[in-house]
Amino acid sequence: MLPKRTPSPPPAHHAQLPPDHFLALAPSFNQGNYEFPSGAPSTASAASNGLAPNTASLASADFDVDVRTGFLPPSKNVARLSGYYEMWEEALDAARGSGVGDGLQVGGRREKDQLWRAGVASLPVLPTSDLCASLPHLRRAHVVLTFLAHFFAHTSPPSTAEPKEPVPIPASISVPLLEISPMLGLPPILTYADTVLWNFLSLNPAVQSSLPGNPPRDIITTFTNTRSEEQFYLISSLCEIAGAEALGLMRRSLDELFVADATAIRRLTVYLRKLAAQIDRIGDVTMTLMKEVDPEDFYHLIRPWFRGGDGDGPGSAGWDYLGLASGEAESSTHEAESASTRGQRGKLFSGPSAGQSSLIHAIDVFLLVDHSPTEEERREAMEAAENRPEESGASIQMDSTPVGATEEQAPAHALNKPKSEATFLQRMLAYMPLPHRSFLIHLSTHPTPLRPLVIHCAQSHPALAEAYDGTLEALRRFRERHMRVVSKFIVQQARRQPGERVRALLGVEEPEEEKIEVDTGELRGTGGTALFKFLKRCRDNTTKAMVRPTGAGYELK
Numbered sequence: 095m096l097p098k099r100t101p102s103p104p105p106a107h108h109a110q111l112p113p114d115h116f117l118a119l120a121p122s123f124n125q126g127n128y129e130f131p132s133g134a135p136s137t138a139s140a141a142s143n144g145l146a147p148n149t150a151s152l153a154s155a156d157f158d159v160d161v162r163t164g165f166l167p168p169s170k171n172v173a174r175l176s177g178y179y180e181m182w183e184e185a186l187d188a189a190r191g192s193g194v195g196d197g198l199q200v201g202g203r204r205e206k207d208q209l210w211r212a213g214v215a216s217l218p219v220l221p222t223s224d225l226c227a228s229l230p231h232l233r234r235a236h237v238v239l240t241f242l243a244h245f246f247a248h249t250s251p252p253s254t255a256e257p258k259e260p261v262p263i264p265a266s267i268s269v270p271l272l273e274i275s276p277m278l279g280l281p282p283i284l285t286y287a288d289t290v291l292w293n294f295l296s297l298n299p300a301v302q303s304s305l306p307g308n309p310p311r312d313i314i315t316t317f318t319n320t321r322s323e324e325q326f327y328l329i330s331s332l333c334e335i336a337g338a339e340a341l342g343l344m345r346r347s348l349d350e351l352f353v354a355d356a357t358a359i360r361r362l363t364v365y366l367r368k369l370a371a372q373i374d375r376i377g378d379v380t381m382t383l384m385k386e387v388d389p390e391d392f393y394h395l396i397r398p399w400f401r402g403g404d405g406d407g408p409g410s411a412g413w414d415y416l417g418l419a420s421g422e423a424e425s426s427t428h429e430a431e432s433a434s435t436r437g438q439r440g441k442l443f444s445g446p447s448a449g450q451s452s453l454i455h456a457i458d459v460f461l462l463v464d465h466s467p468t469e470e471e472r473r474e475a476m477e478a479a480e481n482r483p484e485e486s487g488a489s490i491q492m493d494s495t496p497v498g499a500t501e502e503q504a505p506a507h508a509l510n511k512p513k514s515e516a517t518f519l520q521r522m523l524a525y526m527p528l529p530h531r532s533f534l535i536h537l538s539t540h541p542t543p544l545r546p547l548v549i550h551c552a553q554s555h556p557a558l559a560e561a562y563d564g565t566l567e568a569l570r571r572f573r574e575r576h577m578r579v580v581s582k583f584i585v586q587q588a589r590r591q592p593g594e595r596v597r598a599l600l601g602v603e604e605p606e607e608e609k610i611e612v613d614t615g616e617l618r619g620t621g622g623t624a625l626f627k628f629l630k631r632c633r634d635n636t637t638k639a640m641v642r643p644t645g646a647g648y649e650l651k
């Protein structure tokens with residue numbers, strides 16, 4: 095099925111990394127500790143015993159955050175690898191086919207799917223050294239290899255053994271993937287960075303940037319060739335563009351916070367109002383999903399490809415990354431890996447979710463919205479971890495407590511949190527590219543004095559408190575609208591059979607029964623969350639941060 099090839103010379107056009115690029119530097123924070131056995135991704139001044147300056151900024155090139163494009167790369171994404179890496183691209187072309195319904199099918203029951211898998215398993219293990227000189231090429235390699243890994247895993251026959259065997263990922267994919275993933279600070283699984291940040295071309299691809307005047311227009315890689323899948327990624331990238339403007343407003347607010355005199359407070363009030371409008375804009379863009387993405391396509395055709403090694407819930411067998419000696423495999427583990435799978439073959443990484451976007455998390459940190467678990471949730475998580483250690487997830491601590499904060503300065507709910515359990519948002523940090531993760535950790539360990547200032551000035555400058563609450567109200571509105579999207583694209587689809595068109599594409603003839611009973615409490619996102627509880631809690635935490643909270647809102651149904 096795949097053409098036989100012998101390795102040809104490496105691509106000649108790779109640009110050299112500037113010597114001060116983050117990939118070229120040995121990070122000073124790269125010594126292991128309890129939380130990050132393979133090195134802590136933190137640039138916090140706390141890590142240097144207070145000697146390092148606080149360089150926290152909301153648009154910092156050091157963290158690969160661009161003033162114009164935010165978390166999207168300002169330079170052009172690579173659309174195709176060349177030289178001997180063409181082999182991977184050809185395997186991906188063969189998996190995708192040339193149109194809707196022409197590619198591989200989840201379940202891999204057909205001969206076509208089996209031939210493809212055999213072809214990929216017999217590919218040689220390519221060296222990755224020629225990718226290392228260029229960040230855009232390294233990113234494209236992660237996109238290609240993770241799409242291939244998901245194609246391979248989801249066309250593999252289900253294990254009939256008891257207990258289930260992990261899904262094998264062949265050495266031709268897993269070895270290079272495990273080599274390049276640490277260079278990007280990502281786990282060896284498809285992430286939001288692969289489907290969105292590094293997967294678009296702009297309106298004018300000749301121009302080396304994705305400025306607002308030259309926004310993302312074409313998606314490079316999909317599983318299904320459907321317009322819905324392209325639009326799902328594209329709309330997410332347009333949210334990021336709208337978010338870049340929000341980051342700019344937050345950066346200007348930080349400058350005013352630094353001065354904090356009467357003029358600065360007036361300006362801050364204006365910036366917060368503008369920030370609220372920009373968050374509404376992100377919500378407007380998100381709502382275009384309702385029109386542009388077909389919910390049946392999303393739920394039945396696209397989403398099944400996203401499932402990661404933990405896709406079967408707590409009892410998942412995971413994915414087995416073949417081809418490395420056991421010692422090597424262990425040194426390639428990543429923070430996203432659950433502690434319970436270290437040393438085991440089946441790795442339980444989660445599939446991609448827009449919850450892995452750094453944008454909304456950055457707004458949360460700026461406004462000091464705290465998502466740490468409540469006492470009750472902490473107890474529940476501890477019990478779950480004791481009973482089912484595989485559910486405890488990776489532990490990356492990110493709360494909004496200022497470094498050196500006193501009890502009065504820190505939000506009460508952010509103090510005294512144990513380090514042993516991680517919230518969804520903390521877990522999602524591990525699925526972000528290293529510079530973005532470092533950026534969020536840096537911000538959260540140097541939180542803005544915004545909320546304390548708003549509280550301090552509530553009497554003397556009520557307009558500031560109003561603007562602050564207005565921004566949180568806009569963030570709450572975003573979360574409500576997002577819940578409507580989740581309701582339409584997941585909850586409602588889980589309750590009914592797909593129509594004839596989608597059944598034909600799935601290779602399913604007759605629906606088993608028209609209506610499906612769904613326990614909504616059991617519905618899980620690709621990030622592994624219990625959907626209803628999680629999204630409501632994120633919404634309610636936003637309201638809690640208000641100086642004058644408003645009432646409850648939309649219920650997922």
Ligand code: HEM
Nearest residue numbers: 330333380447448449454573580583619620621622623632
């Ligand atoms: C069809 C479209 C979408 C669906 C079905 C969807 C679904 C989900 C689900 C199921 C979660 C829970 C986490 C998980 O387990 O994966 C989640 C979280 C999240 N999603 Fe989406 N999502 C969609 C689009 C978007 C877009 C366009 C954004 C843009 C910013 C976004 C932002 C977030 C954020 C920030 C979270 C974390 C929870 C929060 O902070 O409130 N999502 N999403």
